[in-house]
Structures are given as structure tokens and as C-alpha cells.
Amino acid sequence: MSWIAIDRLTADGSTLECDLRPSRELRRFVTNTPFRVEYDRSIEAVPDGILAIPVLANVCPVAWANGADVYVDEVDRTFAHALEDVKASLLELHDFLEGGTLYARRTIDPLENAPSAPVADGAGDSTGATDGSTTTTPAGPGATADGGSDSALLFTGGVDSTYAYVSHRTENPTLVSIRGWTITPDHADDEKWAHLCERVSSFAADHDLETAFIETNALSALDHAMLLAHYKRYVDGAWYSSVGHGLGLLGLCAPMAYTRGIEDLYVAATHWEGIDLEWGSRPDIDDHVRWSGTQCHHDGYDRTRQERIDAIADYVDSEAPTLELQTCNVRMDGNCGECEKCYRTAVGLRLAGLNPTAHGYPFADADYDRIRRSLEAGAWDLGEDERYMWADIRNRVRETEPDSPRERAFFEWLLAADLEGLVADADPPLSHRVLRAGARNTPTSVYNLAYPMMQGVQSRLRRIRPGQ
Incomplete structure (x- = not known):
């Protein structure tokens, strides 16, 4: 029987820490580093x-991929039920997931003074309390809140989270930023995190909002490199993007939400209706995530990315003429204006009637030629995500009159382009795929040395590929 036990769970000031103790079969996916989360107020x-x-929220998907059980001393009863719903969605989404059972000694409901009933009897593939006992607490979400908003929003300042803010701005949501996924806890990313915090804090100050900053080492407590190596064959993206990040990121917010009395927690949609990708943040995952006092929401799924940019453009025209977005894949202190995501966002802004340069993206007509050359040369590592997003732009191009000869030429090329072929041409080289495949039978220590080396080589190659 495979399992992972959660041991020595502690809250010291603003720091949450616990140990992960796996059975032998799961050791390659768990390091010896304690799982840790840092909040910006006492928990x-x-x-x-x-x-x-x-x-x-971060361990259970790893367990489900291996048919393993998870053991913990105490769990919020509402969240235990939520895990069952999320698991059902993920098992339907991914054939390689097997499921597993969460066993808790106690279940609690902080909102009730009466003892809570056991979630289940522990039999089969369900959540169970191993001794049937329960605990209660007189405090609950809102009891320690400081009078701020009762809603919150995961926020980076990109298109999707800015659209979510525009949609919910009358709620004055607390802006939540998380370090530990795209910005790692490594010292090398200290400057990136500082830039993000400064930008979010500035946005919050301009809009009279509160902020919450969270830092975690989840990707080092769980062996992210080995998860990527082992499961890349099953997913279009990486482990967290395809499986774990909706539940994982929202779950990190639970202690923060409890201390602030957050009732509604929003995470911005990346995709939209009609896109059927194996993505770890979707309505049928995120909308199931909940715990006592808090319900999570996958926001904006009813609009395409271009339609979200249109809504932002309306907001710019009516309320925020100097608004700047931050979407760059290279920098956090502004946008480089040269990566695929910068170019894609700049084109979207132009299609929405905005001048990209006024909103954080240096852009001129000559950039249309660079975009075409880069796409044709496979200079960017693109996936199905990007294919759908360029198709979304192409749909808007059909309705848009170009402003210049270069824009017209680019529009005509895009309307005729084989987007599926462009994505296929951007596949990682065979050597990279072979390394990932070989790592499934490679000792963790060896793979952890080899994979960053290969990443570095590929990064240097991408920088010098023609058309970049």
C-alpha cells in the first residue's frame, strides 16, 4: 500500500511547516525538505x-497519481468533501490518475459549535476519520478579520487577473500574490518577487485595496523535477500546469482566508468555454474548492482572452487611462516587449483599440514582421495554449480593419497560417524528450543534476534560434 503521511504540522507566528513522510514507492516524488508556507500575518x-x-492541496494530487492514501491528524470537514469532488474531476480529466483515500483522525467545522460528524467510514475511495472523533473551535472565518473585504483575488497584474479585478472591483477584493511556482523561493528570484510585490502593492494603493503575500517551497518539498519527468508523457504542459495548480494555489490561501474572513476567493481563468485542454485550473476543479467559510471561484471562463482585453480596454477608457499590464515571460519589472507573450498581448491591445506602448508594451508596426518570422521559425516553445490564443486573435482580426500596410500584411498572413503546424514545429527537441523519459527510471539525485543542465542548454539554444 502506497501512502503519504503529514507529520508535525505547526504554526509559528506567520510560518506554517510540516513534514512529509512517504512510503517507499513515493520517495522519489518527496524530498527531505519540510513543506513550508510563509504568510504576512500570524496564523x-x-x-x-x-x-x-x-x-x-499540493500532496493529494501526487498521491492520486499513484493510487496512494494520505494521512493527517485533523482536517476541515468542508475541505475534505471538496477534495472528493476535485478528485472526481481530475480522475475524469486524466486517465493516469488512480485515486486514493484521505484518512483523518479528526474532522472539524470551525463555524459550528456542535461536534461535526465523521466525513465517512474510511472504507473504499472516500475520506474517513480513523477514530470517529471531532474537534470544534469557537473561532471561525471573520472572527479574527480586521474589517477588510470579504473577497479576495489571486493577482499578478496580467490580462486574466486584471480582468477578474475589473469584474469584481465593486467588492474591493484583497489582492493575493503567491511566490513558489512561476517565481521560485530561490534567492535567484528575490528580485523578481520584490518587483511583483512592489507592482501589486502599488496597484492596491491606487485602488484602495488590501494585499496578501504568500511564499511557499511546495515545489522543493515535493520533487517538482521528478514529477515533471515522470508525468510529462501524459500531459501537454508540466505537472502543476496540467494537474496540480488550481487546487494547489487555492489551498495555499486557506490560512490567509481564515485570518481575514474571506468568503469568496477568485482565481482567474486562463482558458475559456470551448477549449478542452487537460489543464489543472478549470471550473470543474476550482469551483469545487472550498473550506469552512470560504468558497473558491474560477472566474472569467465565459470570455475569451481577447474579450477580457476588450473589457480591460473599456475600463481604461472609463476609469484607468494609465493602467499597465504585466505579462512578460522574461522580466517582472516591466515587459520585455520581445517574448511571445508580450507580442501576443500587444497585438490583443491593438485589436481592442489601445496603444500597447501606453500600457506597458513597446510596440511598433515593424514588430509585426518579427512576430511572423519568430512564429514561422519555431523560435518560441509553444503549446496548445498558445494555438488557441492566436486562434482567438485571428477571430478578432477577421472583424478588424488594419491601420497600416504592415498590420494588413500580418493580418493576411495570420488568417492563412497553419496554427497547428506552427505549434508542432515548436515541439522540444528529441534530446530533451528522451532525457525526461529516461528520468522515469533514473535516481532522483542524478536527474536533479541532469535536468537543469539540459534546461540551460535549451535556453541558450532558444536565444540564438533564427527569427527570435
Whole structure:
């Protein structure tokens, strides 16, 4: 029987920490590093059942991929039920997931003074309390809140999260930023995190909003490199993008939401209706995530990316003429204006009637030629994500009159381009795929040395590929 146990869960000031103890079969996916989350205010008054949510949200998908059980002393009853719903969605989405059972000694409901009933009897593929006992607490979400907003939004300042803010701005949502996924906890990313915090804080100050900053080492407590190597064959993206990040990121917010009395927590949609990709953040995942006092929401799924940019353009015209977006894949202190995502966003802004240069993207008509050359040369590592997003832009191009000869030429090329072929031409080289495949039978210590080396080589190659 495979399993992962959550041991020594503690809250010391603003720091959450616990140990992960795996069975032998799962050791390659778990390091010896304690799972840790840093918040920006004390979490010592948060019940253990809520404190367990961040680690369970990140560990359970790994367990489900291996048919493994998870053991924890205490869990919030509402979240235990939510995990069952999320698991059902993920198992339907990914054939390689096997499922597993969460076993808790105690279940709690911080909002009730009466003892909570056991979630299940522990039999089969369901959540169970191993001794049937329960705990209660007189405090609950809102009891330690400081009078701020009762809604929150995961926020980076990109297109999707800015659209989510525009949609919910009357709620004055707390802006939540998380370090530990695209910005790692490594010292090498300190400057990136500082830039993000400064930008989000500035946006919050301009709009009279509160902020919440969270830092985690989830990708080092769980062996992210080995998860990527082992499961890349099953997914279009990486482990967290395809499987774990909707539940994982939202779960990290639970102690923060408890201390602030957050009732509604929004995460911005990346995709939209009609896109059927194996993506780890979707309505049928995120909308299931909940815990006592808090319901999570996958926001903006009813609009395409271009339609979200249109809504932002309306907001710019009516309320925020100097708004700047941040979407760059290269920099966090502004936009480089040269990566695929910068170019794609700049074109979207122009199609929405905005001048990209006024909103954070240096852009001129000559850039249309660079975009075409880069796409044709396979200079960017593109996936199905990007194919859908360029197709979305192409749909808008059909309705748009070009402003210049270069724009017209680019529009005509895009309307005739084989987007599926462009994505296929951008596939990682065979040597990279072979390394990932070989790592499935490679000792973790060896793979952890080899994979960053290969990443570095590929990064240098991408920088010198023609058309970049």
C-alpha cells in the first residue's frame, strides 16, 4: 500500500511547516525538505484543520497519481468533501490518475459549535476519520478579520487577473500574490518577487485595496523535477500546469482566508468555454474548492482572452487611462516587449483599440514582421495554449480593419497560417524528450543534476534560434 503521511504540522507566528513522510514507492516524488508556507500575518489562531489545507492541496494530487492514501491528524470537514469532488474531476480529466483515500483522525467545522460528524467510514475511495472523533473551535472565518473585504483575488497584474479585478472591483477584493511556482523561493528570484510585490502593492494603493503575500517551497518539498519527468508523457504542459495548480494555489490561501474572513476567493481563468485542454485550473476543479467559510471561484471562463482585453480596454477608457499590464515571460519589472507573450498581448491591445506602448508594451508596426518570422521559425516553445490564443486573435482580426500596410500584411498572413503546424514545429527537441523519459527510471539525485543542465542548454539554444 502506497501512502503519504503529514507529520508535525505547526504554526509559528506567520510560518506554517510540516513534514512529509512517504512510503517507499513515493520517495522519489518527496524530498527531505519540510513543506513550508510563509504568510504576512500570524496564523497561530488558525485551527489545525485549516492549517492542513495548503499541504493537502499540493500532496493529494501526487498521491492520486499513484493510487496512494494520505494521512493527517485533523482536517476541515468542508475541505475534505471538496477534495472528493476535485478528485472526481481530475480522475475524469486524466486517465493516469488512480485515486486514493484521505484518512483523518479528526474532522472539524470551525463555524459550528456542535461536534461535526465523521466525513465517512474510511472504507473504499472516500475520506474517513480513523477514530470517529471531532474537534470544534469557537473561532471561525471573520472572527479574527480586521474589517477588510470579504473577497479576495489571486493577482499578478496580467490580462486574466486584471480582468477578474475589473469584474469584481465593486467588492474591493484583497489582492493575493503567491511566490513558489512561476517565481521560485530561490534567492535567484528575490528580485523578481520584490518587483511583483512592489507592482501589486502599488496597484492596491491606487485602488484602495488590501494585499496578501504568500511564499511557499511546495515545489522543493515535493520533487517538482521528478514529477515533471515522470508525468510529462501524459500531459501537454508540466505537472502543476496540467494537474496540480488550481487546487494547489487555492489551498495555499486557506490560512490567509481564515485570518481575514474571506468568503469568496477568485482565481482567474486562463482558458475559456470551448477549449478542452487537460489543464489543472478549470471550473470543474476550482469551483469545487472550498473550506469552512470560504468558497473558491474560477472566474472569467465565459470570455475569451481577447474579450477580457476588450473589457480591460473599456475600463481604461472609463476609469484607468494609465493602467499597465504585466505579462512578460522574461522580466517582472516591466515587459520585455520581445517574448511571445508580450507580442501576443500587444497585438490583443491593438485589436481592442489601445496603444500597447501606453500600457506597458513597446510596440511598433515593424514588430509585426518579427512576430511572423519568430512564429514561422519555431523560435518560441509553444503549446496548445498558445494555438488557441492566436486562434482567438485571428477571430478578432477577421472583424478588424488594419491601420497600416504592415498590420494588413500580418493580418493576411495570420488568417492563412497553419496554427497547428506552427505549434508542432515548436515541439522540444528529441534530446530533451528522451532525457525526461529516461528520468522515469533514473535516481532522483542524478536527474536533479541532469535536468537543469539540459534546461540551460535549451535556453541558450532558444536565444540564438533564427527569427527570435
